[in-house]
Structure formats: structure tokens, C-alpha cells
């Protein structure tokens with residue numbers, strides 16, 4: 001489970017947009033669901049594009065799927081797009097907020113063509129839904 005820039009600040013500001021949960025709360029919710037699904041999850045948050053690229057490369061060696069909240073890189077990063085296209089495991093993109101209902105620049109989603117699907121707009125629950133989708137795909141379900 002990869003989280004991009006500024007998501008370490010979750011819960012500290014803009015609760016009307018991102019909710020009151022901290023990233024640690026999100027992690028706890030995901031861990032609870034992961035336990036019930038019988039899967040292991042590794043959590044990484046980074047503010048650095050290259051670290052996220054490295055983590056995607058690493059995931060291809062020891063993970064069955066990735067749930068990615070790329071933060072603002074969703075709207076800009078050709079490097080993340082190329083990294084996702086380069087790995088074979090399914091990547092599910094998640095966003096806390098409904099990016100389509102916000103500023104026009106957030107409607108440009110550069111990773112969308114290479115991820116297996118997106119979950120947007122459900123707050124912290126987007127991550128849990130993203131996990132469910134990733135497990136479904138990793139177990140051979142159709143996307």
C-alpha cells in the first residue's frame with residue numbers, strides 16, 4: 001500500500017476534504033480488513049517521486065498487487081505511469097477525495113490508463129475498497 005506526497009499530514013488539515021482520519025488510522029482499518037481476507041500488507045508513504053518508483057519496482061518482486069494513492073502525482077507523473085506500466089502485478093489507484101468534483105486540474109489523471117482500476121471519493125474507506133479490489137485481482141478475479 002503506497003501513499004504519496006503530503007499524505008503523512010492526513011488528519012491535520014482540510015478535514016472537510018480529506019476527513020479526520022490520520023494515515024495511521026487508515027493503516028489500522030486496512031490491516032483489520034487484510035487480516036479477515038488473509039493477506040499481508042506493507043505500508044509505505046513517501047513525499048518523493050523516485051522513492052515511489054523504487055517501491056513499485058520492489059513490489060513486483062515480493063507483492064501480488066499494489067494499492068496506490070499517488071497524491072498529486074496522479075495528475076503529473078509520467079515516471080509513475082511508466083513504472084506501473086513496467087510491472088506485471090495489478091495496481092489499484094485510490095483517492096480519498098472525489099478528484100472529479102474538485103479543481104479542473106485534478107481531473108487530469110495520468111496514471112488512469114495503466115492502473116487496473118480506481119476508487120475515488122470514499123475517504124479512508126477508499127483504501128479498504130482498494131485493498132478488496134487488489135485482493136480480488138491478485139486471486140485471479142477479473143478487473
Ligand code: CA2
Pocket residue numbers: 005006007009010011012013014018069070071072073074094095096097098099106
Ligand atoms: O484525494 C486524494 O487522496 C488525493 O490523492 C490527495 C492529494 C491530492 O493532491 C490529490 O489530488 C487527491 C493531496 C494529499 C494532501 O494531503 C493533505 C493531508 C492533510 C492536509 C493537507 C493535505
